Amino acid sequence: MTLEDVRKAVHAVPFQSFTMYLADGTSIRVPHPDFIAMPSAGRTVSVYAEEERTHSLIDLLLLTKLETAESSQNAS
Secondary structure, three states, X not given: OOHHHHHHHHOOOOOOOEEEEEOOOOEEEEOOXXXXXXXXXXXXXXXXXXXXXXXXXXXXXXXXXXXXXXXHHHOO
């Protein structure tokens, strides 16, 4: 996946929370655009946790899938 793929999910109107799935099986939820920081170019993004003062730095080369709550409901 690319930075542009993530950018499309973040700037979707209306915004839908989404989950990022990584190659190691980790999943990271993005509940609102304020919780993700993206550079104008590059291959990493930062996602901030809702309840904590921690964040995850994600290498986009390890990102395997983006899934919105709506897309996972449609798959059922």
